[in-house]
Amino acid sequence: MKIFNSQQIREIDKATIQQEPVLSINLMERAANQLFEFIAEKFDAKIPVTLFAGPGNNGGDAVALARILADNGYPVFLWLLKIGKNRSPDCQTNIDRLKAYQNIGLLELSDQDEFPAIPTNHLVVEGVFGSGLTRPAEGWPAKVIDFINNLPNPVMSIDIPSGLFSEDNRQNSGSIIAADFTISFEFPKLAFLLPENEKYVGEWHAKSIGLLPKAIHETPTAYHYTQPEDLPKIEQRKRFAHKGNFGHALLVAGSYGKTGAAVLAARACIRSGSGLLSVHIPESSYEILQATIPEAMIVIDETEQLYCRKKELNKYSVAGAGPGIGQKKSMQDGLKMLIDSSVNPLVLDADALNIISLHKEWLENLPEGTIITPHPKEFDRLSNAHKTHFERLESAREMAKKYSINIVLKGAHTAVVTTNGEVHFNSTGNPAMAKGGSGDVLTGIVLGLLSSGYDPFEAAKLGVFVHGKSADLALQQQSEESLIATDIIDHLGMAYKSIRELQ
Structure with a gap:
């Protein structure tokens, strides 16, 4: 799904x-019907609804919704806000249609009026401003927004929370609606996917109003929201396939006290399609790996450098490094040799990224297509500090293009940033994934997909989606408190099957 400005x-x-x-007025009617269907599905039947309608088409949506609610027996109270000199033509047309309605409580509000008392059992729907807002909400409109925010009632925003800009809110000092629900039309706004805006957007839904597919297809954008139909196809394996068809992955992971990271990443890699897996670990981890992952081969040497030599890497199709490796000097030297010796894309996470942040010049030597999977703080250490996630995304796009790498910027809507600067936000996952070990699992999944033949971007996008989908399936049996990284691995099979069924 594309995301447009x-x-x-x-x-x-x-x-x-x-x-x-x-007709534009009929397109507005489609929008109002989608809003009505959401209310009918989400809330108790015939819940009283108070609506605030601004002067633009967003306000027109609110007025049209008021009519549909009244037609279906809902108690409706509509407050028309006098903001500016004129209303949009479609908004005014819908107001004129109210003349036939005697069952809508109607009042016009200006900056000279007192705000109405709203019973706490009402749903509040606001259409004060839409996505065309070009400056912060101040003055009387800001007072309206603040009044709504101080209500104890559930609040639903039409298209976008009033006062929020659709993309970049870094300079937005005005009042912004803090919605419980936001119903956007056809596409989410970029602002919905940024963590700094969660308190405004609430639970969001994108409802189709039948916009022209040709226009959607032909309009370019750098931003996307990944749905199952956007994923690379998960191919059925051929009957005569053998392990050599799915690559031999090298995973460099673990250190004394952090063997668990190696176990999690290795199990996820094997569960995600790699034909063969060798895990490089310190000698102290040997018995643990042999006992917990008998499917993997173990590589142990006396120094971190030995496995990184070019002649040693020739036996592997792909390599990944980072989970739990620590940052000691010998490991830094080993990682440098791995980067310099590799011709194929790497998968780098955790301590591998922390080491690179100490030697940022190494970014120049990463093999083209390499996948790095930082969380926000790790990314900031690689680049610089950022005040907002929007700024961080812009930096990630620049870095991905500059070094020709794929950046998996982890978060609630993990963003896969491609070598050409495109951003693909993930649509799966849940807050229960905020646990130690989840990132190690993702590293293993992506490495397994890369090993089995997916190109780096496909491996990153599919891997992130599968990671979140597995956690969603696990949450059906666990709670957000109890779910752990192992649960994600245990549900990988179900996740892959569910995606294949949709393709």
Whole structure:
């Protein structure tokens, strides 16, 4: 699914109106019907609804929704906000249609009026401002937003929380609705996927209003929201396939006291398709790995450097490093040799990234297509400090293009940033994944997919999706408190099957 900026969405709306063709007022009616269907599904039947309608098309959506709610027997109270001199034509048309309605409590509010008392059992729906907002909400509109935010009622925003910009909110000092639910049309806004905006957006849904597929397809964007149909196809293995068809992966992981990281990453790698796996570990971890992962071969040497020599790497199709390796000097030297000796893309995570952050010039030597999987603090150490995730994303896009690498920026909507600067946000996963070991599992999954033949971008995008899907399936049996990284591995098979069934 593509994610567009507000101007692009207006152009797609315009193309739909001209080429479908459809009247803009009827497109507004489609939007209002989608809003109604959400309310009917989410809330108790005939819940009283109080709506705030601004002067633009966002307000027009609110007015049209008020009519549909009234037609279906809901108690409806509509507050028309006097903001600016004029209302949009479609908003005014919907207000004119209210003349036939006697069952809607209607009031116009200006900056001279007192705010209405709203019973706590009402759902509040706000359409004060839409995605076309170009400056922070201040003055009386800000007071309206603050009034709504101080209500104990559940709040639903139409298209976007009023006061929030669709993309970059770094300079936004105005008031912003803190919605419990946001119903966007056709696509999510980029702002919805950034952690700094969670307190405003709440639970969001993108509802289709039938915008023109041709216009959507032909409009370019760097931002995407990954759905099952966007994933590379999970091929059925041929009857005469053998382990050599799916690569031999080398995983450099673990250190004294952190053998668990190696176990988790190795198990996830094998469960994700690698034909052969060799795990490089310190001698202290030998018995643990042999007992817990009999499918893996173990590589032990006296120094971290030995396994990194080019002639040693020739036997492996791909290599990954980082989980639990520590940052001692000998490991730093070994990682440097691994980077310099590798011709194929690497998978690097955790301490591998922390080591590189001490030697940032090494980024220049990463093999083209290498996949790095930092969490925000690890990424900031690789680049610089960022105040917002929007800034971090922009830095990640620049870094990915500069070094021709894929960056998996981990978070609630993990972003896979490609070598050409595209951003693919993940749509699976849940807060229960905020546990130690989850990142080690992701490293193993991505390494397993890369080993079995996926190109680096496909391995990263599919790996992130499968990682989250496995956690979602595990959460059906666990709670957010009890779910652990091992549960994610245990549900990988179900995750792959469920994705294959949708393709």
